[in-house]
Amino acid sequence: MTIFGLTPSVVVGMFASLVATEADLTTNHAASSNLPRGAGFYQSAKAAGHPAVIFAEDFEVEDYTSRWDEARDKDKRVLALVDPNDKRFGKQSLQVRADLAHNTGGGLIKWFESAPTLFLRFYTKFDKDSDYIHHFATLRANKSLQGKDRWSGFGGAGLKPEGDTRFSTALEPWGNWGKWPAPGRWNFYSYWHEMKPAPDGKYWGNGFRPDDLPDISKDTWICCEFMLKHNTPSKRDGEQAFWIDGKLLGHWKGISWRTSPSVWANALTLEAYVTNRWTKNPITTVPFDNLVIARDYIGPISIGAPADK
Numbered sequence: 001m002t003i004f005g006l007t008p009s010v011v012v013g014m015f016a017s018l019v020a021t022e023a024d025l026t027t028n029h030a031a032s033s034n035l036p037r038g039a040g041f042y043q044s045a046k047a048a049g050h051p052a053v054i055f056a057e058d059f060e061v062e063d064y065t066s067r068w069d070e071a072r073d074k075d076k077r078v079l080a081l082v083d084p085n086d087k088r089f090g091k092q093s094l095q096v097r098a099d100l101a102h103n104t105g106g107g108l109i110k111w112f113e114s115a116p117t118l119f120l121r122f123y124t125k126f127d128k129d130s131d132y133i134h135h136f137a138t139l140r141a142n143k144s145l146q147g148k149d150r151w152s153g154f155g156g157a158g159l160k161p162e163g164d165t166r167f168s169t170a171l172e173p174w175g176n177w178g179k180w181p182a183p184g185r186w187n188f189y190s191y192w193h194e195m196k197p198a199p200d201g202k203y204w205g206n207g208f209r210p211d212d213l214p215d216i217s218k219d220t221w222i223c224c225e226f227m228l229k230h231n232t233p234s235k236r237d238g239e240q241a242f243w244i245d246g247k248l249l250g251h252w253k254g255i256s257w258r259t260s261p262s263v264w265a266n267a268l269t270l271e272a273y274v275t276n277r278w279t280k281n282p283i284t285t286v287p288f289d290n291l292v293i294a295r296d297y298i299g300p301i302s303i304g305a306p307a308d309k
Contacts, residue, residue: 025208025252025254025255027252027253028208028210028211028250028251028252029251029252029253030210030241030248030249030250030251033241033248033251035227035241035248035251035297036248036297036299037243037246037247037248038246038299038300039246039299039300039302040296040297040298040299040300041294041296041297041298041299042121042292042298042299042300042301050294052294052295052296053292053293053294054112054113054115054118054293054294054295055110055112055268055291055292055293056291056292056293057290057291057292058089058090058289058290058291059081059090059092059093059094059288059289060090060091060092062081064081064094065079065108067110068108068109068110069109069110069111070108070109071106071107071108071109072106072107072108072109072271073106074102074103074106075102075103077097077099077102077103078096078097078098078099078103078105078106078107079094079095079096079097079106079107079108080094080095080097081093081094081095082094082095082287084221084287084289086221088221088290088301089123089221089289089290090289093287093288093289094108094287094288094289095285095286095287096271096272096285096286096287096288097283097284097285098272098273098274098279098283098284098285098286099282099283100274100276100279100281100282100283101282104134104273104274104275105133105271105272105273105274105284106271106272106273107269107270107271107272107273108269108270108271109267109268109269109270110267110268110270110293111142111145111150111266111267112266112267112268112293113145113266114230114264114265114266115295116229116230117227117228117229117230117295118139118227118228118229118265118293118294118295119225119226119227119292119293119294119295119296119297119298120137120139120171120225120226120228120268120291120292120293121223121224121225121290121291121292121294121298121299121300122137122224122225122270122288122289122290122291122292123221123222123223123224123288123289123290123291123301124221124222124224124286124287124288124289125219125220125221125222125286125287126173126183126216126217126218126219126222126286127218127219127285128218128219129281129283129284130182130183130218130281130284130285130286131182131183131274131278131279131280131281131284132173132175132178132182132183132184132274132278132279133172133173133183133272133273133274133279133284133286134273134274134275134277134278134279135170135172135189135269135271135272135273136170136171136172136173136271136272136273137170137171137172137224137226137268137269137270137271138168138169138170138172138189138268138269138271139168139169139170139226139228139265139267139268140153140154140166140167140168140265140266140267140268140269141153141166141167141168141257141258141263141264141265141266141267142154142166142263142264142266142267143164143165143166143260143262143263144262145266150266150267152165152166152263153165153166153167153168153267154166154267156191157204158202158203158204159202159203160191160193160195160197160203161191161192161193161195162193163192163193163256163258163259163260163263164258164259164260164262164263165263166191166263167190167191167192167193167257167258167263167265168190168191168192168265169188169189169190169191169192169226169228169240169265170188170189170190170269171186171187171188171224171226171242172186172187172189173185173186173187173216174186174187174189174207174209175278177278178278180215181215183216184215184216185209185213185214185215185216186209186213186216186224186242186244186249186250187207187208187209188207188208188209188226188240188242188250188252189205189206189207190205190206190207190208190240191203191205191206192255192256192257192258193256193258193259194255194256208240208250208252209250210249210250213249221289222244222245223243223244223245223246223300223301224242224243224244225242225243225246225297225298225299225300226240226241226242226243227239227240227241227242227297228240228257228265230257230258230264230265231255231256231257231258233258233259233260233261234259235256236254236255236256237253237254238253238254238255238256238257238258239251239252239253239254239255240252240255245300246299246300268293270288270291272284272285272286
């Protein structure tokens with residue numbers, strides 16, 4: 001696993017025409033971006049039946065794990081269905097409970113057929129005692145959906161990926177080495193073949209983050225959405241962006257995620273993974289609900305409207 005406290009800012013050198021310029025990867029284009037904002041297709045169609053949808057999960061059935069490929073639920077004490085206390089999310093939400101005395105948290109993995117541009121939307125909430133969280137929602141690129149190749153995008157902490165093997169990007173809270181109140185501020189945490197090393201010379205992931213984000217609100221459901229646009233192999237035309245409650249906060253361009261056309265972001269890890277390096281509260285609980293993977297911008301649920309079921 002990666003070491004949360006070692007996440008560096010993205011620092012991009014200039015290698016003539018071989019890599020993207022520094023401005024490409026350090027500039028947040030959100031203010032001038034033509035990406036959508038606010039309402040998306042979720043407002044006018046049931047998510048599960050919309051042609052843009054690849055996968056949708058509302059956690060309303062007891063056997064929800066049958067729809068996922070892997071569940072990390074040590075001793076059956078990590079994952080539970082709970083009352084969301086919000087009519088938008090039906091009767092049940094998924095709660096991930098990390099207990100430092102017994103586990104590092106857990107979560108779910110889903111492999112899926114990818115697309116040139118992907119959008120992941122989910123709702124989450126941090127209670128008043130929420131502590132720092134090490135990993136959260138990650139899209140991972142693997143060499144295929146078959147056999148051991150579907151695991152090529154997992155592991156490899158501290159190592160720079162090969163462009164024909166893996167890449168990943170995650171939307172997660174970042175605490176700035178404990179300087180910001182837990183759980184921190186929203187941040188992309190990315191691994192790819194042109195990433196930059198940490199001060200120790202290893203590759204612990206590069207952070208993409210706006211300079212002026214507020215601390216993450218607690219005790220309220222938050223709509224999180226992020227986009228990953230695959231690059232054309234051998235070109236630096238990849239992108240990533242994220243929205244919070246329908247507001248576009250970050251958009252970065254000029255990324256060469258991969259060098260091979262066989263490598264696609266085709267696995268989602270949804271988790272609350274903690275370590276005692278920064279997490280000190282004995283118990284950290286995080287609920288998730290109304291998750292959608294799609295080919296188009298999804299958008300938040302209308303205020304006051306029930307969730308699409």
